[in-house]
Amino acid sequence: MNDQMTSLRKRGKMNNGFDPASAAALDDRTRDFVERRARLLGPAYRLFYSNPVEFTRAEGVFLYDAEGRDYLDAYNNVVSVGHCHPKINAAISDQMGRLCTHTRYIQDGILDFAERLLDTFEDDIGHVMFTCTGSEANDLALRMAKYHTGNEGIIVTSEAYHGNSELTSGFSPSMGENTPLGTWVRRVPAPDTYRTDAEDLGAWMVDHVERQINDLQRRGQGVAAFVADSLFTSDGVFDPPPGVLAQIVERVRAAGGLFVADEVQCGFARIGSHMWGYQRHGVVPDIVSMGKPMGNGYPVAGIAVRPEVAAAFGNDMRYFNTFGGNTVAMAAAQATFDVIEEEGLQANCARVGALLEEGLQALAAGDERIGDVRGAGLYYGVEMIRDPESRAPDGARALALVNELRARRVLISATGFHGNVLKIRPQLVFRPEHVARFLEELNGAMKAVA
Ligand SMILES: Cc1ncc(COP(=O)(O)O)c(C=O)c1O
Missing domain, CATH: 3.40.640.10 (Type I PLP-dependent aspartate aminotransferase-like (Major domain))
Structure with missing residues (x-):
């Protein structure tokens, strides 16, 4: 674990948490929000992503930002049968x-x-x-x-x-x-x-x-x-x-x-x-x-x-x-x-989850940075490692992927002690076309995070 992760863990770390020390890098609007939150809500709350995201509405498997851009929600386990059903x-x-x-x-x-x-x-x-x-x-x-x-x-x-x-x-x-x-x-x-x-x-x-x-x-x-x-x-x-x-x-x-x-x-x-x-x-x-x-x-x-x-x-x-x-x-x-x-969502989880797993396994087969793909239905963990011999966890790469996906308007997070496991938990109403978009963006993110 590097020094930054060690200190985050001591302070009550959250995998994929925004670090307020990097607020200067944000655009003016986001920085204003971050500062206002800290002023009003105090220091205990954490935001996701190195570039926190603001949403103004949602529908089905998509969240929309203030400019109306859609984000594929592959993480939501609360509004799980679709936003605003x-x-x-x-x-x-x-x-x-x-x-x-x-x-x-x-x-x-x-x-x-x-x-x-x-x-x-x-x-x-x-x-x-x-x-x-x-x-x-x-x-x-x-x-x-x-x-x-x-x-x-x-x-x-x-x-x-x-x-x-x-x-x-x-x-x-x-x-x-x-x-x-x-x-x-x-x-x-x-x-x-x-x-x-x-x-x-x-x-x-x-x-x-x-x-x-x-x-x-x-x-x-x-x-x-x-x-x-x-x-x-x-x-x-x-x-x-x-x-x-x-x-x-x-x-x-x-x-x-x-x-x-x-x-x-x-x-x-x-x-x-x-x-x-x-x-x-x-x-x-x-x-x-x-x-x-x-x-x-x-x-x-x-x-x-x-x-x-x-x-x-x-x-x-x-x-x-x-x-x-x-x-x-x-x-x-x-x-x-x-x-x-x-809506037959249990069967949908099995059917669409199998497609997701197949795609993740195919990606893993061609990329040594992925050590393992595991899970069930519509819940998967993808473990990032430094190399197949040591299987040493690669939390930094997992975090970079999570943030790269966020830049590509796909939402996931990371989990595990080292934060090196991509946590993929789409809504139960995910369909094959959503899996296709997810896998395409993950593929692109893997290439971008060399
Ligand atoms: C496994 C598990 N148990 C309990 C809880 C607590 O639930 P709540 O946040 O609704 O209090 C959570 C929340 O993340 C959880 O993941």
Whole structure:
């Protein structure tokens, strides 16, 4: 890692974050915005790209800047069924015009949506609870896991991100060295399919998990939960073969802990083969947390949970979230779900994702700077390396590519500890022509970033 990356990491680095020290290089309008933001919002917010971009409107898979130029959105996991989808807009404004209230009155919308959502999970999962953000969902999941197991320890992967609250940032190591981790948190490496042989991966992961379990037990903390995003997206996007996750979960359960599947990134049809990322691994979680794409931009999130895990927590305490599960949130979530089904978006992710993967693999085959292409459905990581022998991560090149693509009006970002993995996460409504434009620009960017 070079000095600049080291210092960014210490300051709360973000892969692909704009460095305010380079503001002098911006055009007048952008610089004014950057300075105004810093003055009004303070120093904690980060912008994307070395040349931050301003958008004024959006539609489908495109965002438009102030001059009306279109940018292909190959990164958006919030407005994931298309920017400004008319059906969802109509459902939100219609509901807002009739009634918007919380969960302490009887309403059918929340029950209709709960029924529909529960149908997508295995029978063992019997309740859903609603929050506004993924952080709140994970916060609730972990409070429940701790209460149910009577244990404190949480095991996560080394670059995991699970949220921004006091509790969840405490088990989100990717926030950087200045964000304190809980003393009850233990880290294991992500299942690195690029640097570990597939047949060894399961045993290698279980060995790491086992050591952390032993340490937690020795200190009297025990294991409350293993929390994982099944595509390990902030670790650099890893797609371990089915079986690896199941082995880990078996070991965690034997130690009295739960498995919390964080589906904030890969849930809601994105992986193509299934509705939920964990479902590819033949393991049923104790708690599933969800968020981001759930309301196509409207803040709605939540957990799905086995009734026996929710029982004591719910009976001994109560849960109220003023905005979580409100009438409009449920209308937004229901309409988003309608669109996923009516437009066949899960199948679209599988079909269009296969085209994307094929194109990325073809590019990788002819370019030694790409070490690995991995992912599922419409979520891919492309790992940039210095050379095939050392496989040393090349974060600088990945960053240059991300910025070159931004100059070509294509939006992606970078992920992983070294920021050397291109993070490609198009909207679920990507079509073959969008893949073609994406690959053409990536090809051009690879040539430009020599
Ligand atoms: C895997 C994962 N979990 C949880 C969260 C937190 O969600 P939110 O930003 O809605 O609080 C995120 C957000 O990026 C995430 O990627």
